[in-house]
Amino acid sequence: MNSAENTAAVFEQRRPFLLGLAYRILGSRAEAEDVVQELFIKWLETDRAIIATPAAWLTTACTRHCIDLLRSAHKSRVDYIGTWLPEPIHTTHQDSPEHRHELASSLSTAFLLLLERLTPKERAAYLLYEIFDMDYTHVADAVGVQEAACRKLVSRAKASLGSGQTRFQPEPARQEQLLSAFRSAIASGSTASLTAMLSEDVELCADSGGKASAIRETLSGISNVLDFIGQSLHVYWQTCEWLPAEINGAQGVIIKADEVITASMTFGFDEAGQVSRIFIMRNPQKLAGLQDLLDVH
Numbered sequence: 001m002n003s004a005e006n007t008a009a010v011f012e013q014r015r016p017f018l019l020g021l022a023y024r025i026l027g028s029r030a031e032a033e034d035v036v037q038e039l040f041i042k043w044l045e046t047d048r049a050i051i052a053t054p055a056a057w058l059t060t061a062c063t064r065h066c067i068d069l070l071r072s073a074h075k076s077r078v079d080y081i082g083t084w085l086p087e088p089i090h091t092t093h094q095d096s097p098e099h100r101h102e103l104a105s106s107l108s109t110a111f112l113l114l115l116e117r118l119t120p121k122e123r124a125a126y127l128l129y130e131i132f133d134m135d136y137t138h139v140a141d142a143v144g145v146q147e148a149a150c151r152k153l154v155s156r157a158k159a160s161l162g163s164g165q166t167r168f169q170p171e172p173a174r175q176e177q178l179l180s181a182f183r184s185a186i187a188s189g190s191t192a193s194l195t196a197m198l199s200e201d202v203e204l205c206a207d208s209g210g211k212a213s214a215i216r217e218t219l220s221g222i223s224n225v226l227d228f229i230g231q232s233l234h235v236y237w238q239t240c241e242w243l244p245a246e247i248n249g250a251q252g253v254i255i256k257a258d259e260v261i262t263a264s265m266t267f268g269f270d271e272a273g274q275v276s277r278i279f280i281m282r283n284p285q286k287l288a289g290l291q292d293l294l295d296v297h
Contacts, residue, residue: 010054011043017132018062024127025066025120026073027086027112029289035065056138063124063142070120081210083218085279086112087286088247088264105169106131107249109279110268117160125150126157170273175251178267178275182229182253183242189234191226198222199274204229209283212262225278237263247290254290261287 022032128139140150181193208214241256255263268277
């Protein structure tokens with residue numbers, strides 16, 4: 001293997017980590033892929049002789065680029081039409097069950113939305129320390145602060161997230177049961193089998209970005225949510241194709257009409273295993289990354 005091939009191979013070995021980090025910081029698959037591709041070009045153009053530890057160099061470069069992008073993204077989201085949700089991604093995991101669960105729970109739509117409470121540097125520091133198990137010294141280097149300041153960033157992040165740190169997900173069988181009840185409710189308009197699976201204060205929101213029809217306000221309370229599912233979604237989705245899929249680390253569903261993905265749905269859970277949040281993606285730009293699933297079904 002020549003020098004150029006070796007340089008590319010080192011990067012490719014690190015690419016999955018960099019994509020996972022960038023997506024969790026930015027909440028956008030498209031932006032994460034752009035960041036990693038730009039980083040790849042920068043990596044090829046950089047003198048390897050000045051890089052002592054490639055993994056650390058790549059992590060630092062990726063983190064700092066994402067922090068800069070997130071600052072701009074926060075400004076643009078102020079003018080976003082309707083509810084903003086992270087871009088859904090199709091996930092598959094082949095690690096140990098323990099590692100799979102930890103990483104999967106940090107990909108959930110609910111958790112990524114919790115991270116929106118944090119400043120860009122708090123978000124990056126928290127993820128590197130809590131999710132990717134880096135020590136404070138290396139996190140501080142990646143974020144570009146002193147170690148004492150890094151510890152404060154992580155501490156503030158934990159305080160801001162509060163009980164949201166739990167990232168609870170029920171067992172796969174429970175998730176499958178939920179999807180079955182939801183599908184039955186959509187098909188029949190009867191929500192009886194779904195009622196016991198929702199928390200009393202459940203919320204439902206949808207992201208269209210102004211590019212598709214969707215509710216713009218969050219629905220709150222089990223009665224309002226069940227009415228919307230049994231009436232509106234029953235009408236909208238009854239004749240659509242229902243495709244269960246792993247989305248953001250948990251069981252979700254893709255809605256397809258005329259060979260086009262028109263919606264995806266994911267869930268947030270409380271510690272009792274009941275659904276506390278329902279997230280519907282309708283923005284066609286954010287659904288584009290799920291189109292590869294059509295080749296699977």
